[in-house]
Amino acid sequence: MESEVKKPFLIGVAGGTASGKSTVCKRIIGKLGQAEVNDQQRQVVSISQDSFYRELTQEEKLRAQKGRFNFDHPDAFDEKLMYTTMKDILEGKKVTINSYDYRTNSICPNKTVTIYPADVVLFEGILVFYFPEIRELFHMKLFVDTDSDTRLARRVPRDINERGRDLDQVLNQYMLFVKPAFEEFCSPTKKFADVIIPRGADNTVAIDLIVQHIRDFLSNRLSLDALTLSPTSTPALNGAAINGSRDEFLQSALRRFSSSVINRKLFTILYDRHI
Numbered sequence: 001m002e003s004e005v006k007k008p009f010l011i012g013v014a015g016g017t018a019s020g021k022s023t024v025c026k027r028i029i030g031k032l033g034q035a036e037v038n039d040q041q042r043q044v045v046s047i048s049q050d051s052f053y054r055e056l057t058q059e060e061k062l063r064a065q066k067g068r069f070n071f072d073h074p075d076a077f078d079e080k081l082m083y084t085t086m087k088d089i090l091e092g093k094k095v096t097i098n099s100y101d102y103r104t105n106s107i108c109p110n111k112t113v114t115i116y117p118a119d120v121v122l123f124e125g126i127l128v129f130y131f132p133e134i135r136e137l138f139h140m141k142l143f144v145d146t147d148s149d150t151r152l153a154r155r156v157p158r159d160i161n162e163r164g165r166d167l168d169q170v171l172n173q174y175m176l177f178v179k180p181a182f183e184e185f186c187s188p189t190k191k192f193a194d195v196i197i198p199r200g201a202d203n204t205v206a207i208d209l210i211v212q213h214i215r216d217f218l219s220n221r222l223s224l225d226a227l228t229l230s231p232t233s234t235p236a237l238n239g240a241a242i243n244g245s246r247d248e249f250l251q252s253a254l255r256r257f258s259s260s261v262i263n264r265k266l267f268t269i270l271y272d273r274h275i
């Protein structure tokens with residue numbers, strides 16, 4: 001039998017720096033029961049746009065070391081790589097992405113992350129809605145809307161503790177690049193969002209609604225897939241549905257979709273429709 005190609009539900013998560021994008025993604029992953037699952041088995045994965053910062057020229061590297069490079073401008077990203085990676089993910093392919101090191105302002109040499117095909121892929125970053133071709137790929141677009149004072153108050157300790165900066169560097173970079181670029185490039189993309197999440201990860205009501213929407217979408221898609229099964233594409237499943245017992249049908253359906261986060265009660269309904 002042909003192996004199943006997983007075409008994921010692709011979710012874009014945009015928002016200003018330190019708005020809580022990655023925390024929101026973690027909450028969604030947790031609520032879908034995927035927090036403890038290992039990389040290869042994981043059905044819900046999150047990718048950061050930071051993996052798509054482009055390599056800097058020598059001259060740009062020197063400027064970056066002095067805090068004079070604008071990492072909040074769209075030109076700082078490798079748009080083409082972002083697009084081809086998202087397309088590959090949507091085609092159910094396994095992809096390899098870069099790891100980024102904020103301390104050196106560059107891609108980590110010899111360190112990549114493999115993203116295995118999954119049911120749900122979250123792609124989070126300050127400018128994920130900026131590039132039209134990439135924006136159009138998302139099935140759902142979220143904007144994490146946290147006020148700028150809170151964001152700055154979170155960014156300062158984070159950049160000092162986790163990204164190797166001192167207070168002056170963080171504040172200078174914020175005033176020179178981060179704040180103006182947020183206003184020019186990130187904030188205007190809020191209008192493309194399907195859901196705006198005020199207060200980020202604190203907004204449990206919004207996160208629960210989003211999680212429910214993801215579950216509904218996946219259930220509906222699975223329902224359509226199962227209703228259009230052809231004997232050539234999935235002989236085992238169809239054979240059981242046509243010739244076998246109700247239990248055989250459910251067993252083979254569950255085997256096929258056993259790694260999915262989708263509600264399995266659906267198969268009972270489908271079986272009743274088929275037979």
Ligand SMILES: Nc1ncnc2c1ncn2[C@@H]1O[C@H](COP(=O)(O)OP(=O)(O)O)[C@@H](O)[C@H]1O
Pocket residue numbers: 015016017018019020021022023024154155158199200201202
């Ligand atoms: N709701 C929250 N309450 C308190 N701290 C938060 C909250 N959301 C995020 N943080 C903290 O703020 C910092 C930035 O959050 P993060 O999710 O990494 O933001 P982003 O991905 O948008 O840059 C992290 O140190 C994180 O732990």
Ligand SMILES: O=c1ccn([C@@H]2O[C@H](COP(=O)(O)O)[C@@H](O)[C@H]2O)c(=O)[nH]1
Pocket residue numbers: 016017018021050053071072101102104105106125126178
């Ligand atoms: O080398 C770098 C690369 C990026 N940044 C800053 O990171 C944020 C984006 O990450 P968030 O997790 O969304 O905050 C962006 O504002 C860049 O200024 C950096 O400082 N150095």
